[in-house]
Amino acid sequence: MTVRKLKLSDETAFFAAIAKWPKDIGFHLAIWYREGISFSDYLNLLDERERGENLEPSMVPMTLLFGFINDEIVGRVSLRHRLNENLLRSGGNVGYGVLPAFRGQGIATSLLKEILLVARARGLDRVLLTCDDSNSASIKTIEKCDGILENVIDLPTEDGIIKERRYWIELES
Ligand SMILES: CC(C)(COP(=O)(O)OP(=O)(O)OC[C@H]1O[C@@H](n2cnc3c(N)ncnc32)[C@H](O)[C@@H]1OP(=O)(O)O)[C@@H](O)C(=O)NCCC(=O)NCCS
Numbered sequence: 784m785t786v787r788k789l790k791l792s793d794e795t796a797f798f799a800a801i802a803k804w805p806k807d808i809g810f811h812l813a814i815w816y817r818e819g820i821s822f823s824d825y826l827n828l829l830d831e832r833e834r835g836e837n838l839e840p841s842m843v844p845m846t847l848l849f850g851f852i853n854d855e856i857v858g859r860v861s862l863r864h865r866l867n868e869n870l871l872r873s874g875g876n877v878g879y880g881v882l883p884a885f886r887g888q889g890i891a892t893s894l895l896k897e898i899l900l901v902a903r904a905r906g907l908d909r910v911l912l913t914c915d916d917s918n919s920a921s922i923k924t925i926e927k928c929d930g931i932l933e934n935v936i937d938l939p940t941e942d943g944i945i946k947e948r949r950y951w952i953e954l955e956s
Contacts (some may be wrong), residue, residue: 785900791823844863916945917946
């Protein structure tokens, strides 16, 4: 798998992945993508937001990388460069998702390992990951990458209160 930022030639792969991404989960494959915007505008928006430009007050700069196997997008991983009050509670620095057809093959684990290198290179000493207490696959992914559980909090959502795990991963210097 190759893990990298999107480029203009990925347009077909990008829309193919969006079409295959389950719509019934609150987790987005293409962060900040809105239907109707052109692919090139989306890439420009990602670049801007990675640089910290045109961010709404509640947003922080973010790097978004995609995993490719044979030119097909198989997943994505994001790194928020810093935390704000909301992200410190829930959301954290890192998020990842894998296309259903590619799950159970170690892809999330590889995506997480890759973004930890990016985080370290950006000067972070540790990253926060949060996940639903019922998300066994994500819990295993985080714990395989040496995530240390800080606590499990009650998080109010539209669907009621959920239990959210908060993990830190220390980054080696
Ligand atoms: C969570 C998710 C990213 C895992 O992706 P994945 O590529 O299947 O994960 P991996 O193959 O790297 O597996 C990691 C570990 O989880 C385990 N696992 C995978 N799917 C599992 C499942 N459905 N139930 C329990 N464990 C599971 C794997 O066996 C592996 O552990 P092991 O090495 O001890 O066997 C994927 O299910 C997903 O995209 N879910 C929707 C988005 C999401 O929940 N993102 C995380 C938000 S916190």
